[in-house]
Amino acid sequence: MFVTPAYAQAAGGAGPSLLAQLPFFVAIFAIFYFLLIRPQQKKLKEHNAMVEALRRGDQVVTQGGLVGKVTKVREDGEVEIEIAPGVNVRVIKHTIQTVRSRTEPAK
CATH class of the missing domain: 2.30.30 (SH3 type barrels.)
Structure with missing residues (x-):
């Protein structure tokens, strides 16, 4: 019947806003670009050049x-x-x- 103060405090916050999460998503995209996308594109260009030079x-x-x-x-x-x-x-x-x-x- 009585609500304890701990339950009342936990129900208040909704979490960080989208603006606060934006730098995290930008950092994740940058990591994916430099570690996955860019090296794969470079390897594809090198393979195409090798094939054309046959x-x-x-x-x-x-x-x-x-x-x-x-x-x-x-x-x-x-x-x-x-x-x-x-x-x-x-x-x-x-x-x-x-x-x-x-x-x-x-x-």
Whole structure:
């Protein structure tokens, strides 16, 4: 029947306002941007540059684990790779994971 003073005091406050929480959300977004978003965009740009620089004779590794030599670079986004003598496969350019060794440009 009687309300104790502790219960009466706990019911009063509604919590911090939105303006007080705004710096916290800005800080969280900044952390996500610098630790997740920005490095991923940088890695994507580097991969796109590597894919565009592919040329005949480069030793490459695909995302599926195939290792071979580029025999033909096509304009439709595909590359022919020789994985064994006389065995050529066509792969999508963007599935090239790394370039192991580059050929010297023709002079």
